Amino acid sequence: SMAHKWWQDSVVYQIYPMSFQDSNNDGIGDLPGIQSRLPYLKKLGVDVIWLNPIYQSPNKDNGYDIADYEAINPIYGTMDDFDNLLEATHKNGIKLLMDLVVNHTSDQHKWFKESKKSRDNQYADYYIWRDPVDGHEPNNWGAAFGGSAWTYVKERGQYYLHLFAPGQPDLNWENPEVRQSIWKLMRFWLDKGVDGFRMDVINLISKPDGLPDAPAPANYATVENVVADGPKLNDYLHEMNDQVLSHYDVMTVGEMPSSKPEDAIEYTGLKSNELNMVFQFEHVSLSANPDKRLGKWNDAPVKLTDLKRALSRWQVELDGKGWNSLYWNNHDQPRAVSKFANDDPKYRVRAAKMLGNTLHMMQGTPYVYEGEELGMTNVHYTSLDQYEDLESINSYHELVDQNHDVDGQTMLKYLANVSRDNARTPMQWDDQENAGFSQAKPWFALNPNYKTINVASELEDPQSVFYYYQKLIALRHDSELIRYGTYEEVDSENSEVFAYRRHYAGKTLLVMSNFTDQTVIRDYDQASADELLISNYDDDQGVKLRPYESKVYIK
Ligand code: TEU
Numbered sequence: 001s002m003a004h005k006w007w008q009d010s011v012v013y014q015i016y017p018m019s020f021q022d023s024n025n026d027g028i029g030d031l032p033g034i035q036s037r038l039p040y041l042k043k044l045g046v047d048v049i050w051l052n053p054i055y056q057s058p059n060k061d062n063g064y065d066i067a068d069y070e071a072i073n074p075i076y077g078t079m080d081d082f083d084n085l086l087e088a089t090h091k092n093g094i095k096l097l098m099d100l101v102v103n104h105t106s107d108q109h110k111w112f113k114e115s116k117k118s119r120d121n122q123y124a125d126y127y128i129w130r131d132p133v134d135g136h137e138p139n140n141w142g143a144a145f146g147g148s149a150w151t152y153v154k155e156r157g158q159y160y161l162h163l164f165a166p167g168q169p170d171l172n173w174e175n176p177e178v179r180q181s182i183w184k185l186m187r188f189w190l191d192k193g194v195d196g197f198r199m200d201v202i203n204l205i206s207k208p209d210g211l212p213d214a215p216a217p218a219n220y221a222t223v224e225n226v227v228a229d230g231p232k233l234n235d236y237l238h239e240m241n242d243q244v245l246s247h248y249d250v251m252t253v254g255e256m257p258s259s260k261p262e263d264a265i266e267y268t269g270l271k272s273n274e275l276n277m278v279f280q281f282e283h284v285s286l287s288a289n290p291d292k293r294l295g296k297w298n299d300a301p302v303k304l305t306d307l308k309r310a311l312s313r314w315q316v317e318l319d320g321k322g323w324n325s326l327y328w329n330n331h332d333q334p335r336a337v338s339k340f341a342n343d344d345p346k347y348r349v350r351a352a353k354m355l356g357n358t359l360h361m362m363q364g365t366p367y368v369y370e371g372e373e374l375g376m377t378n379v380h381y382t383s384l385d386q387y388e389d390l391e392s393i394n395s396y397h398e399l400v401d402q403n404h405d406v407d408g409q410t411m412l413k414y415l416a417n418v419s420r421d422n423a424r425t426p427m428q429w430d431d432q433e434n435a436g437f438s439q440a441k442p443w444f445a446l447n448p449n450y451k452t453i454n455v456a457s458e459l460e461d462p463q464s465v466f467y468y469y470q471k472l473i474a475l476r477h478d479s480e481l482i483r484y485g486t487y488e489e490v491d492s493e494n495s496e497v498f499a500y501r502r503h504y505a506g507k508t509l510l511v512m513s514n515f516t517d518q519t520v521i522r523d524y525d526q527a528s529a530d531e532l533l534i535s536n537y538d539d540d541q542g543v544k545l546r547p548y549e550s551k552v553y554i555k
């Protein structure tokens, strides 16, 4: 048996800096704002903070388009502000992860500005350039945020590849100088003392040989499948580990759309010397539209049996071989209580706690996305002009206006259900003007429900979602059974209750969560259990599970 690493014992809190806390009243969250909220995070009990990108950027994709990896975007503050934040975070006993976005840069990065000038300059080979084929794009790939994945540049008479927006050109990892440049910028942050990286779409960096066409419709969803887990990915991650990561005591989590448990074991395996864990996408992609032209856009409920199968598979297959990351939410996903449970005020608090329970009793490192610990909900927009996110806006124009794949009203329902903007409304600190986020008009409108759902009121209410998350985190810190126990699914075909056991050193945990608004009866031998560890109802009624009831027994 192996010694456990600190990141296996940690709970991570994700901060979307633009929407967390504004300190200088320009309506945009910033680094001093984050620093001022460290006592709140300390109270919640998290061990690690992950910051979405804060680097110099034109912010076409909110920082996922980086123009200078070694500079702070002035909207967030200065490098001194960053150094202060890092120091204060460490003083509070909390570690700090940065977002590493190196599949692509911004088109405003100096590497790209040089690269596009000619075919023979120092940076000419930093990006993926191809000659036109019969006067057209080199292949049929569509980009994540609409249009072709190729943009033509007259100066070179060539196209460059961008899997995301045209302002996000893909780096050419085949070029050893590109890799050296990346190792250098990683060392810049690690030498400052940051504690690791969340790596953006890191399994897309090695493109398939010959860049073959994707099956129709060649939109992002199908292209991703062709590009993910490419031929040299293991080599690159090995090299990164050897050159950089292995020289520091850090944690890494690779965002890996479409990867399978066997891929994750390859990259995070105990002997792989690559990454520590991955963000898999299986459980957040279950309701994808059966019409492939529409990709992720849908308003279908997630089937509980599908959700159970997906999460259970990762639990079982990685046990003893790799390590899971556990998440419901992030800045790209709709709010979990709205998507997987029920955000009706009648059920919201219990439903949010139920989801927390279901995830936090699993094996892996849990991630809490800002506001999840309050049970923040989707924003339920009804018109396109309320959206900010380029993916949401571009997809509407492409699918509705341009391709007529779907009608406008239906697309608006899809956006309301899964748009990334649901996650990006500002943090709800109190019921005062602008929810305590800022004294100025926020860059993006608040969810109007901040009057009732906010930190101040939850801190006053012992029954709040906040205190429930605080307890879940404390229980994990106290229990090897919760951290390391093996996972066994219970009653897998049941479509109402998500139940499982964990086993460790002769002890057993039984978790049962009712995902419906009905009372159901389930007997998993809980009567013989010794102790009720945590529950979202005051009293225990044994085999009776009330709406969204979730409870954990230990024996
Ligand atoms: O996301 C990559 C990704 O695969 C998707 O979740 C993406 O956001 C989109 O919804 C596809 O439909 C990462 C970042 O998390 C995201 O915010 C960035 O926009 C993207 O990479 C590009 O850097």
Ligand code: CA
Pocket (backbone or CB within 6 Å): 022, 023, 024, 025, 026, 027, 028, 029, 030, 075
């Ligand atoms: Ca600000």
